[in-house]
Amino acid sequence: MKLLDQITSYAQGLPLALKVLGCSLCDRNADYWTDMLNQLKKFPNEEIQEVLQISFRGLKDNEKDIFLDIACFFRGRGKTFVRKILESCGFTVVSGIENLIDKSLITLTRDNRLEMHDLLQEMGWQIVRKTSKEPGKRSRLWEQKDISHILKWETGAQEVEGIFFNLSGLEEMNFTTKAFSQMTNLRLLEIYRSNLRDTGGKMQCKLHISDDFKFHYDELRYLHWDEYPCESLPSDFESENLVHFCMPRSHLTQLWKGQKVFGHLEFVDVSYSQYLKKTPDFSRATNLEVLVLKGCTNLRKVHPSLGYLSKLILLNMENCINLEHLPSIRWLVSLRTFILSGCSKLEKLQEVPQHMPYLSKLCLDGTAITDFSGWSELGNFQENSGNLDCLSELNSDDSTIRQQHSSSVVLRNHNASPSSAPRRSRFISPHCTLTSLTYLNLSGTSIIHLPWNLERLSMLKRLELTNCRRLQALPVLPSSIECMNASNCTSLELISPQSVFKRFGGFLFGNCFKLRNCHSKMEHDVQSVASHAVPGTWRDTYAIWHPNVAIPFSTVFPGSEIPDWFRHHSQGHEINIEVPPDWYINSNFLGFALSAVMAPQHDSRAWCMYCDLDTHDLNSNSNSHRICSFFGSWTYQLQRTPIESDHVWLAYVPSFFSFSREKWSHIKFSFSSSGGCVVKSCGFCPVYIKGTSDEGDYSSGIAFDEPRRHAAKPSRISYQ
Known part of the structure; x- marks a missing residue:
């Protein structure tokens, strides 16, 4: 059975692959299956590959190049990113990708990433491999052993168009000018380490780069080099065609010297380059859209030309802690994101644009700015x-x-x-x-x-x-x-x-001990939220993150008593309620209000409230639901906000949120709190429609605890 699972996994549900493999393995013993599986891992089944290539052969040359680039380099990358890079290579990308999708050679994920079946990727690899027995004469290089071979023996030829070199696991590597001297058509170059996080950020592979190191830049469109080990780029580094330049965690002290022509350059990222002292002259890089200098802790000087990049959309200088001065940025009229967080020595922004119609994010926290x-x-x-x-x-x-x-x-x-x-x-x-x-x-x-x-x-x-x-x-x-x-x-x-408050949400008033009107205000808020709650704005929005957890309207404020409008309350962390048969009337039951008093302990760090709801219906069937006070980034907020004394947690959970409509006979609420807090008391209160209400004042039509046998029609609650 295990072998069958492995074969099925290899085929990944591809009908053609399953059919071919089934014919090959039929009536064979386990040893044959094992041997076949080992061969498939090394050498893809030729019959499968031959049939798959029928679709490939029917492609235009432009589409073949796009497919091979995705198979060898860009599988799993964002569609927009890939499109920009490949368009700079002269490919007709939009229609090309659509045709590849139509032919099922690639797929598009929900988050707009380009994917493909493993067997189709193997087909692409095989197509490239078959062009030459010598790796240095193939158009695309992605396997570590092949790239190591051509760098060691300096056999790279003009056929090479792209190199994606993973340094992980290598101990030593030489980069020489001669090894790259014949690669005159190189358009894509990426040198990276896939195990960067696993090594604690320390370079495992020792790179030996000759003092005169250079490579051909004329055709280069994409350059990504993690931890570039040199203090400067080659003296003649210049490329009219370069679009994407990325050298995070580099040893660069500066990029290029003087004015260099980078007419198509749109993206520059030298984040966390701790030796970088100044930015270059950007006056001939007028199409630059993204500049990331985040974490360049020794950056002290910014060239005035930066302020004239009228197409710049994103400028991130977060934690440039030694930056004291920025030049005039009056021409950065296209900026959408401007981040200066943590620039603790920066005291002033001067000559900013009079009109910034696209600005959507401005972060100035942690700066020393005193004059605007x-x-x-x-x-x-x-x-x-x-x-x-x-x-x-x-x-x-x-x-x-x-x-x-x-x-x-x-x-x-x-x-x-x-x-x-x-x-x-x-x-x-x-x-x-x-x-x-x-x-x-x-x-x-x-x-x-x-x-x-x-x-x-x-x-x-x-x-x-x-x-x-x-x-x-x-x-x-x-x-x-x-x-x-x-x-x-x-x-x-x-x-x-x-x-x-009409929306789903959370409101934290931790350690706000002077609040006077909190209990009555929160009662009003629960009424308001209950009357405006609709499934589309509550359940659907957050189901993708927490499909099994109900996340209610929730608030926290100082106090040691359950609000007096809760008729059902109990000491401790649990409350059991036996409900009458008519408590749940579809036409007027809205949901639950929940409350708990929590007390911090000596080792209390923070808190997050949970409530487990266990129900039994008239047929003795049971069900369970979990209700969580906050989620995502709010959990992080709570971790930074330990409470200093007793606090009240108050929540509202609408009836349509994760709850079935069976008539329950018994309900138990169990409250718990993380972060070292204990639950001292708790309460539960059903929320109903009451009578009629003036249009637009829906909260006046909300009642706590008492169901109406002759309920108002649902249309009296306006869902907004």
């Missing part, structure tokens, strides 16, 4: 209405925001003395049209009041306010809010009762 007088768009939305409509993320973590004058915003380190802190932070004008902002991070600031018109940010989904220890009140928040973390806001006293 040149950036009027961040300081005065009234004068520049609409210029930042595409801004979807503003991160000013660990900074102090204050209004300096009508056209500037000042950011300072959050350790500023209380006397210098602002009385009010007003950075959104009454005419703000920041309609695309979805993420706002003000964590660690000395802000006292949020802007009164924060509710104008109609697309805002996530609000981070952690460690805003001077924040006293929350104004009316946008109804679009899904997640908010206000933990450790120790001065927070009030949450506007006019804020209406």
